[in-house]
Amino acid sequence: MIAKVIVDVPAKQTDRAFDYLVPESLEDVIKPGVRVIVPFGPRKIQGFVIGFSERSEFTGLKEIIEPMDLTPVLNEELLGLGDWLTEQTLSYKISAFQVMLPAALKAKYEKKIKLRQSMDQLPEQLQFLFEKNDTILWNEAEGYLAQLQKEATKGTVEVLYEVKERVKKKKLKHISAKVSKEELMTQKEQLAANAEKQKAVLDFFIENPKSIEQRELLSILDVPATTIKSLVKKGLLLEEDLEVYRDPYEDRVFEKTKPLTLTAEQEQAISPILATLEENKQKVFLLYGVTGSGKTEIYLQSIQRAIEMGKEAIVLVPEISLTPQMVKRFKGRFGNEVAVLHSGLSSGEKYDEWRKIERKEVKVVVGARSAIFAPFENLGIIIIDEEHETSYKQEDNPRYHARDVAIQRANFHQCPVILGSATPSLETFARAQKGVYEQLNLPKRMNNQALPSVEIIDMREELREGNRSMFSRALIEGLKDRLEKKQQIVLFLNKRGHSSFVMCRDCGYVDNCPNCDISLTYHRFSQQMKCHYCGYESYVPSTCPECNSEHIRYFGTGTQKVEEELGKVLPEARVIRMDVDTTSRKGAHEKLLNDFQDGKADILLGTQMIAKGLDFPNITLVGVLSADTMLHLPDFRSSEKTFQLLTQVSGRAGRHELPGEVIIQTYTPEHYSVELAATQNFDHFFEREMMIRRAHQYPPYYYIALITVSHENVAYVASTTDKITKFVQSKLSREASVLGPVASPISRIKNRYRYQCLIKYKREPNLNQTLKTILEHYQQEMVSKGLQISIDVNPYILM
Numbered sequence: 001m002i003a004k005v006i007v008d009v010p011a012k013q014t015d016r017a018f019d020y021l022v023p024e025s026l027e028d029v030i031k032p033g034v035r036v037i038v039p040f041g042p043r044k045i046q047g048f049v050i051g052f053s054e055r056s057e058f059t060g061l062k063e064i065i066e067p068m069d070l071t072p073v074l075n076e077e078l079l080g081l082g083d084w085l086t087e088q089t090l091s092y093k094i095s096a097f098q099v100m101l102p103a104a105l106k107a108k109y110e111k112k113i114k115l116r117q118s119m120d121q122l123p124e125q126l127q128f129l130f131e132k133n134d135t136i137l138w139n140e141a142e143g144y145l146a147q148l149q150k151e152a153t154k155g156t157v158e159v160l161y162e163v164k165e166r167v168k169k170k171k172l173k174h175i176s177a178k179v180s181k182e183e184l185m186t187q188k189e190q191l192a193a194n195a196e197k198q199k200a201v202l203d204f205f206i207e208n209p210k211s212i213e214q215r216e217l218l219s220i221l222d223v224p225a226t227t228i229k230s231l232v233k234k235g236l237l238l239e240e241d242l243e244v245y246r247d248p249y250e251d252r253v254f255e256k257t258k259p260l261t262l263t264a265e266q267e268q269a270i271s272p273i274l275a276t277l278e279e280n281k282q283k284v285f286l287l288y289g290v291t292g293s294g295k296t297e298i299y300l301q302s303i304q305r306a307i308e309m310g311k312e313a314i315v316l317v318p319e320i321s322l323t324p325q326m327v328k329r330f331k332g333r334f335g336n337e338v339a340v341l342h343s344g345l346s347s348g349e350k351y352d353e354w355r356k357i358e359r360k361e362v363k364v365v366v367g368a369r370s371a372i373f374a375p376f377e378n379l380g381i382i383i384i385d386e387e388h389e390t391s392y393k394q395e396d397n398p399r400y401h402a403r404d405v406a407i408q409r410a411n412f413h414q415c416p417v418i419l420g421s422a423t424p425s426l427e428t429f430a431r432a433q434k435g436v437y438e439q440l441n442l443p444k445r446m447n448n449q450a451l452p453s454v455e456i457i458d459m460r461e462e463l464r465e466g467n468r469s470m471f472s473r474a475l476i477e478g479l480k481d482r483l484e485k486k487q488q489i490v491l492f493l494n495k496r497g498h499s500s501f502v503m504c505r506d507c508g509y510v511d512n513c514p515n516c517d518i519s520l521t522y523h524r525f526s527q528q529m530k531c532h533y534c535g536y537e538s539y540v541p542s543t544c545p546e547c548n549s550e551h552i553r554y555f556g557t558g559t560q561k562v563e564e565e566l567g568k569v570l571p572e573a574r575v576i577r578m579d580v581d582t583t584s585r586k587g588a589h590e591k592l593l594n595d596f597q598d599g600k601a602d603i604l605l606g607t608q609m610i611a612k613g614l615d616f617p618n619i620t621l622v623g624v625l626s627a628d629t630m631l632h633l634p635d636f637r638s639s640e641k642t643f644q645l646l647t648q649v650s651g652r653a654g655r656h657e658l659p660g661e662v663i664i665q666t667y668t669p670e671h672y673s674v675e676l677a678a679t680q681n682f683d684h685f686f687e688r689e690m691m692i693r694r695a696h697q698y699p700p701y702y703y704i705a706l707i708t709v710s711h712e713n714v715a716y717v718a719s720t721t722d723k724i725t726k727f728v729q730s731k732l733s734r735e736a737s738v739l740g741p742v743a744s745p746i747s748r749i750k751n752r753y754r755y756q757c758l759i760k761y762k763r764e765p766n767l768n769q770t771l772k773t774i775l776e777h778y779q780q781e782m783v784s785k786g787l788q789i790s791i792d793v794n795p796y797i798l799m
C-alpha cells in the first residue's frame with residue numbers, strides 16, 4: 001500500500017503529496033488524516049496522510065517510520081477543507097492543515113496512551129501494558145499500535161499530548177496587608193496629615209485585605225511605587241512574588257437560564273432559520289439588528305434546535321468581545337455542552353477544549369476566528385456574531401476569512417450560517433440586498449427602548465473658544481451631571497492607528513524608528529520609546545535631536561493621560577481604566593467589569609475593548625474622545641470602520657430604563673461616517689459609502705488582491721515589483737486595473753523596503769494561476785536572496 005503524504009516543509013517545491021510505502025505492521029493504523037513521521041532526505045519529518053494509491057510513478061519509495069496519532073486528527077471534511085483553503089489563499093497545503101489544529105499538536109509534547117475504561121474492556125493481550133499505570137509512554141506501546149488503534153476507535157484508550165509548556169509560570173510582585181484591619185486604621189490615624197498617598201493606600205487595604213498585583217494597585221490608586229515601599233518598610237504591608245493564576249473559568253458555576261418567550265419580531269426572524277435547519281439546507285442569513293435587539297437570544301434558540309436534532313453548533317465572536325459576560329450567556333443556557341476557545345487560554349488549555357470537541361463531549365463551541373475549524377462531524381448551524389469585525393480575517397498564511405470558511409463548511413454539512421451585526425460589512429449587506437443572503441431584520445431594541453440621543457462636538461470650535469482641554473465643555477457638563485445623579489459613564493478613546501508619539505513643538509521633529517518608517521510609541525510605564533513593528537526600543541528624548549529644543553514631548557492621548565486629566569478636572573470621580581496594560585493579567589478584564597457593574601466606579605475609561613458587549617443598566621452617558629483618529633489611515637475601509645465603531649460605542653448607553661446620551665468629540669464633524677453614526681443610520685451610510693466604493697473601484701463592486709514585495713535593497717524591490725506588475729497586467733483582461741509598483745504606506749519594516757501592486761478586478765479566471773506562477777517563478781530568489789513576496793487575496797490591511 002502506498003500513502004500520499006503532505007510533508008512539513010512549507011515551500012513551493014514540496015507543496016504536493018509524496019509517496020511512501022506503508023509497512024505491513026502499520027496498515028491498520030495509517031489512515032487519511034493521521035500524522036506520520038517519514039524520512040525526507042537525510043531528515044525525519046512530520047507529514048499528514050491524505051490518501052492512498054496502489055501504484056506510484058516513482059521507484060525506490062521509502063517507508064513511513066511511524067504514526068503520530070492513533071486516530072486521525074483531521075477528518076475527511078477537514079482534509080477537503082484544507083485543499084480548498086490552499087486554493088483560495090494560495091498558501092501551502094501543510095500550512096492549511098496546521099492552521100486547523102490546536103497549537104499544542106504542533107508544539108513539543110510528550111505523547112502518551114491512556115486507558116479510559118476499566119482494564120477488562122481491553123483484549124487480554126493488551127492488558128499487561130497498563131498493569132502498572134493507566135498511562136503509558138507512546139514508545140512503550142511499540143508493536144501494539146495497530147491493536148491499540150482499534151481500541152482508540154472504541155474509546156477504551158486515548159492518546160494524550162502532554163504539552164511541555166515553554167512559557168514559564170509568571171510570577172509578579174503582589175502587595176497585601178501584613179497587619180489586621182484595626183491595626184491599619186490605628187496606623188492611618190498616626191500618619192502625618194499631608195501623607196495623603198499613604199493614607200489612600202491604607203484605606204485600600206482596610207477595604208480589601210487580599211493581595212493585589214503591585215502594578216494594578218499603582219494604577220488604581222495612582223500613587224508611585226515609593227509610597228508602597230515605605231509602607232512595606234514600616235511593616236504594614238507585605239510584598240511577595242506570587243504566581244499569576246491560570247484559568248479564569250475554573251470551578252465557575254453558571255446560573256442556568258431558560259429560553260425567553262420570543263417577541264413577534266424575533267419569531268419572524270428565527271422561523272426561516274429553523275426551517276432551514278430542519279430542511280437540512282445550506283443558506284446564509286444576515287441577521288441585521290441594532291445592539292440590544294435580541295440577536296443573541298435568537299442564536300441561543302437556534303442552537304438549541306440544532307442540539308435537539310442531534311447536531312452541533314459553532315459560534316464565532318470577535319476575540320475582543322469574548323468576554324466572561326458573553327461566555328456566561330452560552331454556558332448559562334447549555335452548561336457543560338459548551339467549549340470555549342480564546343487566545344487567553346494556554347496552548348494546553350486550548351488543546352483540552354479541542355479534545356472535548358473531538359471526543360464529542362460538547363455540542364457547542366464558542367470561540368474566536370480559529371474555532372471555525374472545530375472538528376465537529378455533524379454541524380447543524382454556524383453563527384458569526386459581529387460579522388463585520390476585521391479580526392475574522394487571518395493576517396498570516398493561510399490568509400483566510402472565517403466567514404468564507406463558514407460558508408464552505410455549511411455547504412458540506414448543508415446547514416444554515418447566521419451572520420449577525422448592527423453594522424454589517426458592506427460586502428455582506430450588498431449580498432443581502434442582491435438576495436444572495438437572506439436578510440432578517442430586528443429593527444427595534446428590546447422593550448422599544450429609544451436609541452440614545454447623540455451630540456457631535458466640533459473640537460476645533462472648542463479650541464477657537466479657548467478650551468484647550470481634551471474634554472469639551474458639553475462633555476464636562478455631562479460628566480458632572482451624571483456624577484451628581486450617581487449614574488455611570490463610559491469614556492471611549494479610539495486608539496487604533498493612533499499612538500502616543502514624541503514630537504518637537506519647535507521644529508516638528510518626530511521620534512521615528514531607525515528601522516521602520518513609523519513613529520515610535522511612547523510607553524509611560526517603562527519610560528521608553530518602542531517600535532510596534534520591529535520591537536526597537538530607546539530612551540525618551542529630553543531635548544530635540546534636531547534643534548536642541550526642550551519643547552519635545554509626547555502627543556496623542558493614551559488612556560493613562562486621559563485618566564490623569566480626569567483626576568485634575570473631576571477629582572471626586574472614581575475611574576476604572578481598561579486597556580492592554582490593565583487587562584493583561586488573566587481575569588483582570590472580568591474583575592474590572594465586575595467592579596464597574598457593582599458600582600465601584602463612576603467612569604469606565606477604555607479603548608476598543610469596551611466598545612462591545614457591555615450591558616449595564618446604569619450607564620447613561622457615553623463619551624467618545626476622538627472620533628476621527630482612524631479616518632485618516634490609508635485604508636479604503638476607514639470610513640466603514642469609523643462608522644461601525646462609533647455606532648457600537650453609542651449602543652452602550654441607555655440600554656435599560658434610563659435614557660442614554662452620547663457625546664462624540666471630533667475634528668471632522670462634517671464627515672459622513674461621523675454624521676451618520678450619530679443618527680445610527682446604517683442604510684444611509686451604506687448608500688453613501690457604496691457610491692464611493694463604486695467610484696473608486698473598491699469592494700464590494702470589485703475584488704482586490706494585494707501583492708507585497710520586500711527586501712533590504714530598495715532598487716531590487718522596486719524592479720521586482722515592476723516586473724510582477726507588468727506580468728500581472730499582461731495576464732489579466734482590460735477590465736481589471738493593476739496599480740503599481742508603489743511603495744507601501746508603511747514603506748519600510750525592520751529595514752526591509754516594501755513595495756506593492758494592487759489588483760482590482762471583477763472576473764478574472766486567470767488570476768489565481770497568474771499569482772501562483774509568480775510565487776513559483778520567484779521561489780528561487782525567495783530562498784537564495786531573502787526576497788519576500790506575500791499575496792493577500794481580499795486583504796483587510798493595505799499597509
Ligand code: ADP
Binds near residue numbers: 266294
Ligand atoms: P443583541 O445580541 O442584539 O445585542 P440581546 O440578545 O443581548 O441583544 O438582547 C438584549 C437584552 O434583551 C438582553 O438583556 C436579553 O436578555 C433581553 N432579551 C432578548 N430577547 C428577549 C425576549 N424575547 N424577552 C425578554 N427579554 C429579551
Ligand code: ZN
Binds near residue numbers: 506549
Ligand atoms: Zn526640534
Ligand code: ZN
Binds near residue numbers: 513534
Ligand atoms: Zn521598527
